[in-house]
Amino acid sequence: MDPEAVELAYSDMKCLEPEEYLKSPVINFYLEYLKKSRPRRDLYMFNTYFYSKLENALSTLGNRDSQFSKLRRWCRNVDIFTKSYLILPINETMHWSLIIVCMPTKGADSGPMMLHLDSLGLHNSQNIFDIVASYLGEEWRNLRKDSSYDIPFSRTIWKRLSRNIKGEKIEVPRQQNEYDCGIFMLYYIDKFIQQAPERLTKESLGMFGRKWFNHExxxxxxxxxxxRLFDLFQSAKEDDGPSEPEWQSF
Incomplete structure (x- = not known):
């Protein structure tokens, strides 16, 4: 089985009905669809469960190295610092928002930049920045143990990486109802993948704004x-026989 396959129940489609909140299985399905339909090797996309695992690792008493060692299994064999972008869905208090971490180029004089895109402005950006920065800092400390590691950007920035991580709250088109936060988060990701340059700098933030796209x-x-999901379930039904499939992996 494809390790990136997403298992969905037919009942998961209920969250796509009008005025329903999107749930993780459907969001993760669409994230995998974006990976395949708009491939970018310079970008790494976490699924919807990673952020809650990260919060748990930071709040658990005991050996933090052990907690983060378990967390690394989620992006095994991926060096996050060599990517241009990290896409990280955020779910808190029944609301979805998005973090995009922009890594610097080799010659840049500034460190990673975290962008927070929130279609209702409900999430506490600084709190999320602190959590994501803690993750980046832990990964940095782990890699520093390897003297042979090929540092992907300026040694000056790398030497004091934790101090060089910045956060920016981004103005974006807002949803016009209470229930489209997951839809808007996915649309932000889709538009960003299509439009983002090879590396994004603070001077490039003009690509965003309230007029980035029409909310409709x-x-x-x-x-x-x-x-798209209905068509996939129908195809699975035709392949598997007359009974309606309860679960499918896509």
Whole structure:
């Protein structure tokens, strides 16, 4: 089985009905769809469960190295610092927002930049920045143990990486209802993948803004995902016989 396959129940599609909140199985399905349909080797996308695991690792008493060793299994064989971008879905208090970590180039004089995109402005950006920065710091400390590690950017920045991680709250188009936060988060990701340069700097932040796209474009994504999933379940039903499939991996 494909290790990136997402297992979905037919009942998971209920969250795609009008005025419903998107749930993790459907969001993860669409993230995998974006990976395959808009491939970018310079980008790494975490699934929706990673952030909660990260919060748990930071809040658990005891050996932090042990906690983060378990966390590394989620992105095994991926050096996050060699990517241009890290995409990290955030779910707190029944609301979805998005973190995009932008890594610097080899010659840059600034460190990683965390962007927070929130379609309602409900999440505490600074709290999320602190959590994500802690993750980057732990990964940095782990890699520093390896004297042969090929540092992916300026040694000056790398030497004091924890002090060089910055956060930016980004103005973005807002949802016009209470329930489209997951839809908007996915649309932010899709638009970003299509438009982001090889490396994003602070001077490039003008690509965002309240007029980045029309909010109606994002809301229409709900029906697009629903149609795509319905077609996949119908195909699975035809392949497997007359009984309606309860679960499928895509």
């Amino acid at each position: 474009e994002a809301s229409q994504l709900r029906e697009g995902i629903r149609t």
